[in-house]
Amino acid sequence: MKTTHYPSIWISDVHLGYKDCKAEYLLDFLNSTQCDVLYLVGDIVDLWSMKRQFYWNPSHYQVLECIQKKAENGTRVIYIPGNHDETFRNYVGKTLFNVEVHKSYIHTTSLGKQFLLIHGDDFDSATRYNKLISVIGDVAYDFLLFLNRWTNRFRKLYGGHYWSLASYIKNRVHKAREAILAFENAAIHEAKRRGVDGIICGHIHQPEIKVQDSIVYCNDGDWIENCTALVENQEGRIELLHWSDIKKVLNMVETNEIKAAKVKAA
Template sequence: MKLKRKIEVAVISDVHLGTYGCHAKQLLTYLNSIQPKKLVLNGDIIDIWQFSKRYFPKSHLRVIKKIIDMASDGVEVIYVTGNHDEMLRKFSDTTIGNISIVDKVVLELDGKKAWIFHGDVFDVSIQNAKWLAKLGGYGYDLLILLNRFINWCLERFGKEKYSLSKRIKNSVKSAVKYINDFEEVASELAIENRYDYVICGHIHQPKMLLKENKHGKTMYLNSGDWVENFTALEYQFKRWKIYNYNHDKLSAFFADEDIKGMEDVELKDLIAAITINKPL
């Protein structure tokens, strides 16, 4: 049995299982490399908006089974609902075994408070025109498919991969402004409510930065996604880190950042988990 990195908290979001853009195999590799005390699924894990019986590969199903396995092995799994899996909000404040479903959660971490929610509450396009937001989701999925074909061609010619959606987001001023506004609003609310950390997903932009105003300060964190960035947030040794699959691979999370290295962890056999229903 190969070693796994022990961490206190891992946060992932925007996996979008059930869509062509989801990179389930990379996520499985990551989940098999860690042993967290808490695993926070910060929204849009299963893309119920775009769910189709025609497309749900085995690798996507294995992600779900892996998470259930982790819960059965004692990991506290907190599923924070997002907009693409908003149907689960009907079951908010429900616990099944070690898995709980919530709309938001506050964690106490070494005397500090971390406020965790998906972030779609700030999205006016979703609140006022849900059909338009869903249409945009399908367009994004099509863009990811096109991008995969382009990258396949680039790899055949020995060229570096290219992200169309990142290019579009970074070139559109309104998109850049939206992301900045999102970060500012989340941070200001966190400072107002005296939270030391505010952790979101939703905008697919991994980020960790200190936000400060005349009323105080907070650390804004975003877990990114498993469509383009392949990122997660990890809490260990009283600090947060953005884990980037493409850059970090399976490097260990040591107190000394210069000490790295860990061999790949193979996908273990998936075992059906038995859970016990109990009230929250």
């Protein structure tokens, strides 16, 4: 399999153990990329969901196995537990199966820019004033994921590619947008307080890169709705990858290559 190398990769909010986890997309992403440092920015395993109702697809185990193999084969893996896997915060400062566990971390790019890495649940207080129940982990969000699940089942039946209905709706609800903006502002404020150039977080399942008040705000999104990751390219700049879109393009290229090969063989 062809792989692309990045100095650093960030993923979060995978929610292994939750039925809406897009583990197959993540597994494809991990197998299609290599990196020097892999950052796991929280909510990798959804312990909350598994306490309510145990669910574990074989692909979820394969994701963990893939990460473990990367750690064993020279990739530095840094894990910053989130609120859904907060049990692992008890191991901060330790190394588990070649994976370093940190409460937060400072990443320095090849351009010398410093980024604070934190899951983001520390900023929940910034959004509690909002009447919408948090957007994450509540009844309204579960309903959005229900709609998302069935929409994509029908799309798959008719040959369509994955598309996040949940993200589409969420970005058009005024109160949800207010909560997201409040979270982003709180994260930017924390980056300023720490004296860094930017911040990389997850938690709200809203992928984004933007510059505000000279601070670079980066959110790596999730693998429930959006199938996104952040990468540092060879020039030291951070990019946001929407893997479901990239996978669609790769499939198209691969199909065309196969068709060309068949024509040539004929």
